[in-house]
Amino acid sequence: MSISLLLEMALSGDPERVAVVSEGTRLTTQELSDLADGGAGVIAGTGAEHVVYVGTGGALLPLLLFSSARAAKAFTPINYRLSAEGIQALIARLPKPLVVVDERYRDMVGDAGATVMESAEFVTAAKSAEAVAEFADPDDVGVVLFTSGTTSAPKAVELSHNNLTSYITGTVEFGAAEPDDAALICVPPYHIAGVSAALSNLYAGRKMVYLPNFDATEWVRLVGEEGVTSATVVPTMLDRIVTVLESGDHPLPTLRTLAYGGSKVGLPLVRKALGLLPHVGFVNAYGLTETSSTIAVLTPEDHREAHGNSDEAVAKRLGSVGQPVPGIEVQIRAEDGTVLGPGEPGELFVRGEQVSGKYTGIGSVLDEQGWFPTKDIATLDEGGYLFITGRSDDTIIRGGENIAPAELEDVLVEHPDVHEVAVVGVEDPQWGQAIVAVVVPAAGTDPDPEELRAYVRKQLRGSRTPDRVVFREELPTNATGKLLRREIVASLNDTATQTQG
Template sequence: MSVALLLEMAASDAERVGVVSDDQRLTVGELNTLADGGAGVIDSRGAGSVVYVGLGGVMLPLLIFASARAARTFTPLNYRLSAEALAELIERLPDPLIVFDAEYADVVAGLGAARIESREFLAAAATAEPVAEFPDPDDIAVVLFTSGTTSRPKAVELSHNNLTSYVTGTVEFASAEPGDAALICVPPYHIAGVSAALSNLYAGRKMVYLRKFDAREWIRLASTEAVTSATVVPTMLDRIITELETNPTPLPSLRSLAYGGSKVALPLVRKALELLPGVGFVNAYGLTETSSTIAVLGPDDHRAAHAAADESARKRLGSVGQPVPGIEVQIRADDGTVLGPEEVGELYVRGDQVSGRYAEIGSVLDAEGWFPTKDVAYLDADGYLFIGGRSDDTIIRGGENIAPAEVEDVLVEHPHVRDVAVVGVEDDEWGQIMVAVVVPVADITPDPEDLRAHVRTQLRGSRTPDRVVFRHELPTTPTGKVLRRQLADELKSPTATP
């Protein structure tokens, strides 16, 4: 199935409000018409691909569907990148047409490719000769670049079939209740932003965009637009809960709040469950290469784990749940052996929504179609999936492999710790030493030896951090992933905080 068909199906309810962003409100019928006109604009410019540099809102679903209707690939780029970094990525795309928000005009001015400002594109789409092609399902629909924090960004290729398999496998068409609304604040260049535009439109929910995240504005929109569901990354969830604690605000319409993008500390999850008891929380785990979510810990699982007396059941609150329909998972040892319950190894996944394909590299799927996620993981006896972080993050101290997550999970439960990241720092004697970077609870100055002793009470001595340092906050990507390499580089610097 083509991505373009998802909008055509949704347009059967043409008068329904489809997108809200600032002062713009489009019905699904209007979005459908603009997508056809937008395809005409793309086609008339002779573009080989479409690039977007901007904050999203109406432009994100419009460009996704206009590009699909023009049978061109679509690539939203990180608007926070420098002109030089953007140029390096754009040079890897075929004959790009750059669509940009006005605030990024100076950044894209010298990029050397064809350009059109977002408002100009909207105006042109309203009057252009419409184009409506339906590409082959195996054609590439979207190209997303990985963050590239440790290496050259990879260009992940997602086909129409990958994306529509995810949507149709996880969402029932027109299943939303009348009046349902989804609040979207994840970045447009992230897979969660792309999948939110596709799945919410297909389900029949009004999409309310918050282009620049602010916790107070998020709460205001959730109230005024009667938002029923939302998706946030961990840093956003933390700020929303902090704001609600300071200024309690009823959110009577909110039924579902999904979080993902990186690991969320369990104390924050518990606090959110207690502060918003009427909301169903969802932990969604996925990767760019898998077209978004591949495992979910749903509301009932959250409530059961939070209320459980049994330790194994309570532990599931830290899992990412179970695979979504159409996804198979395996945990493999280094030699490829498939491991059993509770055995830690690398997570492999398989399914129609899984791409595992990169521009300039090709497919990295094995002969049986399995994708190596590079995530350390294990399954419990009931099939709940636990993610232990990236295999690249493993600390090798004196020849012993240590997963940072197991130490972080212990430290973050200390009453004086708000957030923590454990990283490996080069050391002449041990190869690497383990450093815990702790964000303390406000107005608290923890004792490093007390924190180290706390770890020793629950883990063997070799898991005790060699050093504990303090920061006001952890450096993260816009999707909440901790920049571990940056921390490690800072800590090995002669000027690092002791």
Template sequence: MSISLLLEMASSGDPDRTAVVSGDVRWTANELSEFADRAAGVIAASGAQHVAYVGTGGAMLPLLLFSSARASVPVTPLNYRLSADGLRELIDRLPTPLVIADAEYADVVTGAGNQVLSSDEFIEKARTAEPAVEFADPDTVAVVLFTSGTTSRPKAVELTHNNLTSYITGTVEFGSAAPDDAALICVPPYHIAGVSAALSNLYAGRKMVYLTNFDAREWIRLVRDEGVTSATVVPTMLDRIVAVLEAESAALPTLRSLAYGGSKVALPLVRKALSLLPDVGFVNAYGLTETSSTIAVLTPDDHREALAAADEKVARRLGSVGRPVPTVEVQIRAEDGSVLGPGEPGELFVRGEQVSGKYTDIGSVLDDDGWFPTKDVAYLDEDGYLFIGGRSDDTIIRGGENIAPAEIEDVLVEHPHVRDCAVVGADDPQWGQIIVAVVVPAEGSCPDVEDLRGFVRGQLRGSRTPDKVVFRDELPTNATGKVLRRELVSELNAS
């Protein structure tokens, strides 16, 4: 199934429903469909084999997703925060690309690709272009997304039409949204969450409201003014929203669902958000680019039960990513490939139609039975709840012992003088690596190093006690809230 059909169904089912709100742009489902047909004509006439987009998204993202699909050409939203050299390096890896860039990035990409158009030029051409409507082969590539490349050269993940539509149709009921439902989207267009939000909300029949440059107060204003009922945020956004809600006692009467993900969220922040918004259903969504978005969900009921639970086993689920979605299978494997049982940590493998596991220039990394190695350390509890322990390559090897940073972080962040933290391994001539806790103090506090070390030692084995504690005003993160651990390691090794 081509992603074009998702828009076809949406525009046929309720053509006059407002589908996209982005600044001054307000498009109905039918207007988006007709515009996508004409924009597909611009792409087809360019002779491009690929579309690259550099910009903050908004209405441009759904327009390019569907117009590229109707021109049977893959599209790649690129990280507009990259340097000019970084962007050009990625563009050069795409075959005969048509590069479309928002005005503020047009100069950065001048001369790149087969042809360069500003977003405004592309939209003007689309107003008068001859429509082109083609339903791509479901097994062809619809979207290519580059991984963050924080530890190595970015990989180009290929997602087919079938990967994406399998995820949407397997997790979303067509036209299920109420007439007044509206989703606020503020995740970046080059992240899989941005792509899946455009597809899933359109398919559900939900108005999509875009906030292209995140600001917590503007986010709150849009929730109120547009009657937003659902939203998705990354941890840093949630932290800033909570800070404003706490300081200003702001009410969000229409908001019914708030999903968070992209990276791990500290439990004290989750608990605070739940207390500030008791009528909102919180959702923790876990997924990867290679899996076309979400593969596990901690539901609103899961959140409420875990928060109120006296049973430690149930309460612990608040730190999980929930249970796998019905269309995905998961396994936890040991280093020898054997499948592990409940409570046994190992590498997470996933399988399903939404799982791509294919990279440009590398090919598929699926095993013979279709399983994808996520490189995430994880375990399942007895009730099937999935707990993520971080990336396997973040494991600290101290004196020959493997130590998962998340195990220490989960304890340390509960200290009343700690707002946030990251635990990494720094080079050491005696131990190979030592455990370093990088701590962001709680506002107004001055944590004592030995007190923090003792706090960890009191709850974990002595070998998990940080050898060193350093303080920072904030942790370095990417746009989706993932801590840039390699940046911390480089700084520590250089000091």
């Protein structure tokens, strides 16, 4: 099934429904479809083999996504926050691209690509171009996304039309949205969550309201002004939204569902959000670029059941990512490939139609049975709830003992003087690696490092106690809320070098 068919189905449902709201632009489903037909004509006219977008998104994302699909060309949105050198290096890895770029980033692109068009120029051309509507083979590559490269150089993940549409049709009911339903989208266009939001909301029949440049106060205002009923945010966004909600009377009566994901969220923040918005159904969504988006969900019902539950096993599930979505199988494996049972930590493997596991220049990394190695360390409980404890690369090896940073982070973040925390391993001549807890103090507090170390020691084995506690004003994250542990380790190593010098 081609991505194009999702738009065709939405068009058959209600062509005059407002599909996209982005700053000053409002498009009905019919207008979006007409522009996508013209956009496909523009793409075909350039002779390009690939379509690239560099910009903040908004209406341009669904337009280019469907224009590319109707031209039967793969589409790649690129991280506009990269340096000019970084952007041009990624473009150079794509075959004969047409580069569409927002005006403010035009200089960043340079002369890269067979053809470069500014976004406004592309839209204008699409309005008058001869329409093209070609259905790509379902097994053809529909979208190529570059990984964030937080632990290695970015890989180009190839997602086929079938991967993407399998996820949408397996998790979203066609036309299920109410007439007044609206989704507020503020995730970056180059992230899988941005791509899947455009596809899933259109398929469900939900108005898409874009906030290309996130601001918590503006987010709250748009929820009220556009009658937003659902939204998806990353952890740093949720933290700032909660701060705004705490500072004034913002009931957000239309909001019914708030999904968060992209990185681990501290339980104190989740509990605070649940308390501020008791009428809202919270969803924790976990997925990867290679899996076409979400593969596990902690539902609103799961949140309500776990929040404050007297049964420790049930209450603990508030820190899980829930259960696998339909069509997804999961396994936890030991290093020797043995499938592990409940409560045993190992690497998470996933399998399903929405899973690609294929990279440009590398090929498929699926095993013979179609399982994809996520590189995430995880456990399953007796009820099939999935807990992600970190990346395999993040494991700290201290004195020959493997230590998951999340184990300490989950304890420290519950201390009243701790707002955020990241635990990392740094080189140590005695232990191989020393455990360092990097803490962002709660507002108005001045934590004592030894008190925090003692707090951990009371709840975990002595070998899990941080060797050091250091304080920072904030933790480095990327635009999707992922903690940049490499930057923390580099900063700590630089500090140690300067001290020794």
